[in-house]
Amino acid sequence: MNASLGRRAAAEAIGTALLVAVVVGSGIQATELTHDTGVQLLANSLATVFGLGVLILLLGPVSGAHFNPVVTLAAWFTGRRDPHGGLALRDVVAYVPAQATGAIGGAVLADAMFAEPLVKFSTHDRSAGHLLLGEVVATAGLILLIFGLVRVGRAARAPAAVAAYIGAAYWFTSSTSFANPAVTIGRAFTDTFAGIAPASVAPFIAAQMLGAVVGLGAVAVIYGRAAPVPVGEPSPAVPSPIRTPEKAVDHE
Template sequence: MKLQKIFAEFLGTALLLTAVIGSGIMATNLTDDVGLQLTINAISIVSMLAIIITLLSPISGAHFNPVVTLGELFKNRIDARNAIAYIAAQFAGGFTGTVFANLMFDKPAIFQSHQERTSNNLFVSEIFATAILIMIIHLLVDQKRINLAPIIIPAWITTAFYATSSFVFANPAVTFARIWSDSFAGITLHSAWIYMIAQLIGLPVGLILARLLFLKK
C-alpha cells in the first residue's frame, strides 16, 4: 500500500478531530446556550467532513472511520493488511487531532474527559446512527453515486446531530480520541467502550439494510 493513502487517512481523521474538539471548546467559550454550542459544533464538523471527503477521497477513499474500513473489508474492496493500516492511521490521526485542538486552546495536551454517556438510549442511538451511516455509504457505492458522498454523508451527520440522543459519534476512532479532552465533545473511557460496542453492532445492521435495498440489474 502506498504511504500516501495511509497518510491521507491519518490526516483526514486528525483534521476531523481538530474540528470536533476545537469547535466544542470554542463553543463553550462563546456562549452558555447548549443549543447554540451544539449548532457551532455541528457546523464545524460537517463542514470539515465535506472538505476532507472531497479532497482525500481520490487518494484513500476517505474512510476516516474503522467501521467504514471494516465494511469495505467485508465487501472485499480492501484487503486485511491494508485495512489494519487504515484503522491504525485513523486511531493515530484522531488522537493527534485531539491533542492539537487541546493545545490550540491552551488546554493540557491530554486531559481525560469526565463526561459520562452511558444510558441505554444512547447505546441504541449509536447503533442507529452508525447503521444508517454504513447503509448510506454502501448504497452510494452500489448505485455508483459515490461522487455524492461529500454532500450526502455530511447531510446525514447534520441530521443525526439533532435527531439522535448520542450526538452521532458513529466512529470508533473519533470516540477513542474524544476520551482525551475534558471539554464539550469529550467522553469518559467507560462510556467510550459502550459507544464503540454499539458502533460495531451498527456495522452489520447497516450492511444488511444496504443489502436489502440493493437493486439488482
C-alpha cells in the same frame, strides 16, 4: 490517483486528525462564546458538516476518505470476494491504527490550540442505554448511506451527502452521532464539550460495530447482492481503493 499504501494510510491519519480537531476545537470555541447548550451544539455540528465535507472531497481520491474503522471494516467485508480485489486485509491493518492514532492527535491538537491541557481524559459519561441505541442508529445510517451511494453509482456525491447526514444525526440521535470508533477514542482524550469518558468508550464502540452490521444488512435488503466493482480510480468516500485484476493500483 494510484497512491501507495503508505500514502493512503497517511491520508487516513491526517484526515481523521483534522476531523477530530474540527469536532473538538469547534466544541471548545462554542462553549467559550455562549452558555446556551443548543447554540453550542449548533455551532459544533455546523463546523463538523463543513469540515467533514471538505476533508472527504480533498482526501477521498487518495484513500477513499474513510476516517472511520467501521467503514474500513465494512469495505473489506463486502469486497473480500470481489474478483477485482477490493480493500485488502493489509489495507485494514494499515488504515485502522492510522485512524485511531490520528484521532488522538487531533484531540491533542485542538486542546493545544485553545490552551487546554494537552491530555486530560474526559469526565463526560455517555454510558446510558438510550445513547448506545443512538449510536447503533447513527452508525447504521452512515453505512447504509455510503454503501447505498456506491450501489446506485452516486459515490461522487458522498462529500456532501455524508457531511449532511452527520450534521443531521447530531440532532436526531441521542448520542449526537459519534458513529466512529476512532473518533470515539480520540474524544476520550479531551475533557471538553465533545469529550467522552474512557469508561463509555468500549460500549460506544460495541454499539457502533452493531450499527455497522445493521447498516450492511439494510444495504443487502434494499439493494440485493452487490455486482462486481468496475475497474477504475477511487472516488471520494468509495469504501475501498479499486484494484485491477492483474495488480494492486498502489505501488510499494
